[in-house]
Amino acid sequence: MIDGKVAVAVVGCGGMGGGHAVAISTGSGQALWMTDGSKGRELAPGDTDLKTKMVLAGTYDVKEERQEWARNQGFHTYDSFEQILEDPQVDVVLVATPNDSHKDLSIRAMQAGKNVLCEKPVMMNSKDLEDVLEVAKETGKVFYPRQNRRWDKDYLIMKKLYEEKTLGDIFHIESRYHGSRGIPGDWRGVKAQGGGMMFDWGVHLLDRLVMMIPEKIKTVYAKMTHVTNDEVDDGFIMQMTFESGLTATVEVGTCNFITLPHWYLCGTKGTAEIKDFRDPGHMVILRSWEDKDATPILMGEGLSKTMAPRNEDTMDDLPLPDITYDRNQLYSNVCDVVQGKAEQIVKNEEALRILRLMEAALESDAKGVAVQFE
DSSP states (O other), X not given: OBTTBEEEEEEOOSHHHHHHHHHHXXXXXXXXXXXXXXXXXXXOXXXXXXXXXXXXXXXXXXXXXXXXXXXXXXXXXXXXXHHHHHXXXXXXXXXXXXXXXXXXXXXHHHHTTOEEEEOSSOXXXXXXXXXXXXXXXXXXXXXXXXXXXXXXXXXXXXXXXXXXXXXXXXXXXXXXXXXXXXXXXXXXXXXXXXXXXXXXXIHHHHHHHHHHOOSOEEEEEEEEEOSSOSSSOSEEEEEEEETTSOEEEEEEESSOSSOOOSEEEEESSEEEEEOSTTOOOEEEEESOTTOOOOOOEEETTEEESTTOOOOGGGEEEEEOOOOOOOTTHHHXXXXXXXXXXXXXXXXXXXXXXXXXXXXXXXXHHHHTSOEEOO
């Protein structure tokens, strides 16, 4: 502890680790270091001011240029990972290194008496996470998966629509990210280090989806793409069927110059859409199923009544609801859990389920068939 606050040391001070250092040191919670030198964001109503709960003890990275960057920000830098473990003031080690090192660093940290906040995907496979959780149990230390995109506003809005049945009963959900720059030119393109878009983005989209839908997943069918990279997947399309019959499509693409909607919810009384992260989205709510008759329209070389667009007076086009929430709740909860004041919001069994779900997707891709999951 430092001045009565939870002290966090960041190991791995690259893009994400550097972002964590800025988020904690400024109290803003924005895990992003800006190229123009600016830091953090303004706290919104409902946000926890992290300066009241946690403090940055320092950072460490194996690359000297990142050490120098951290020093230029005014951060304390450790000379080694061992030095972090030897610092009695450090309560939490935040692991933000490439995926293949998460297991070793997490185990060493907990055995040294430190709690761990680990970047996603927390491990390379479910067996590794089982091993890490056994060490957490043996040492009595906290292991906390950083599944931070449960706090994305677009997701929370769609989850609200689902739970409140604003669109009626949801029967199909699509969640995707499309980009057009390929895989980042770093370790994310290396299989041995846990690269690929399933591990990079799939883990987020799947985590959000299963937290929205409290059902067992019956079948999984997935196809990985290798348009720009042969070693790891540069995208995927994944289909899931839940026990109620609800279906979901999760998709990531890195060679898409025209994108499909980020969110697409289909219900018995309406449809909601968010095109991308810049779009506030909208929903169309049906007034009555009784107004089904339509004048035939010419479609290509034929007529159709089935696909004729609805009249505007039979439905309402509405903005999506707004919400207020604590954007810093994950960091805040880590502090409370470490101090014995709360239970983990992001639970380890949830992270384990997502790893197993990704393994099922990879199995489906390898075999070319749908696989049973739960």
